[in-house]
Amino acid sequence: MGSHDGRVAIVTGAGKGIGQELAVQLAARGAQVVLLDLDDCAETRERVGAVGVAAASLRCDVASEDDWKAAREGVEKRFGRADILVNNAGIYPFATIDDLEPDVFRRVIRVNLEGPYLGARAFAPLMAAKHWGRIVNISSDSIATNLAGLSHYMASKMGVIGLTRGLANDLADRGITVNAVAPAITRTPGTSVMPEEVTTAVWQQQAIRRFAEPGDIVGPILFLTSEDAAFVTGQTVAVDGGMMKL
Structure with a gap:
């Protein structure tokens, strides 16, 4: 279970859902975890503490360059390194084009797409200093659904895939892999x-017809952030019960 021993892992959107479960499982595998979220992460800290790790927690709006700068400074001061970054935070307000206001569209792009860019820009230098790093960006299998009201979200998550591929090219010679996970x-x-x-209408399109649980998504992320995935980069892994067959 020590696949992440000695690693320092930063998880955005760590206060609940997939981010919370991921933080707990990273800690269980030996990582020191840094929780970034707009909201308090008290529940996540408690769960991480139960596996014997004291999690660091910082408030962070992932669309804010200043917040990312503060997060990097906090991590560097406390740990002196960063090994893993999982850009999990995201928003998905429903609105068809008739009701989709420009400020809502821009906010979704800033959080879901610009956030991972800012995160990589903040923490890649710390990873490069050790010539070892893992960045995982969260996309979405919504890009393959016929669900209305998510054009802005789908645009941001398709952009995440392009960003992931480009960053993989930029960072490979610094010992950093960059991959994406597209959850159900x-x-x-x-x-x-x-x-x-x-x-229900969405998950019934899957080969495995049930609602995904956070733990279903976390396993592949743990692999991509481990030493086992040293030769995997620029990839998008669909973790969606077989809806997207890439």
């Missing part, structure tokens, strides 16, 4: 507000 719709506090008929 997952049972989290964020999706709990969606009508049941909508979520």
Whole structure:
């Protein structure tokens, strides 16, 4: 279980859902974890503490360059290094083009796409200093669905795939791999507000016809952030019960 011994891992959107479960599982495998979120991460800190690790927690708006700078300074001061960055934070307000206001569109792009760019820019130099790093960006299998009201979200998550491929090229010679995971719709506090008929209609398109749980998504991320994935970069892994067959 020590696949991440000695690593310092930063997880955005760590206060709940996939980010919380990932932080706990990284800690269980030996990593020191840094929780970044707009909201308090008390529950995540408690769960991480239960596996014997004291998590660091910082407030961070991933669309803010200043917040990323502060996060990097905090991590460097406390740990002196950064090995893993998982850009998990994201937003997905539903709105068709008739109701999609420009400021909402821009906010979704800034959080979901610019956030991973800013995160990589902040932490890649610390990874390069050790010539070892893992960056995982969270995309979405929504790009393959016929669900209305998510054009802005789909645009941002397609952009994440392009960003991932480009960063993989930029950072390979510094010992850093960059990959993306495209999850299915997952049972989290964020999706709990969606009508049941909508979520059911989505997961019934999958080969494995059930709602994904956070733990279903975390396993592949753990692999991509481990030494075992040293020769995997620029890839998008669909973790969606077989809806997208890449």
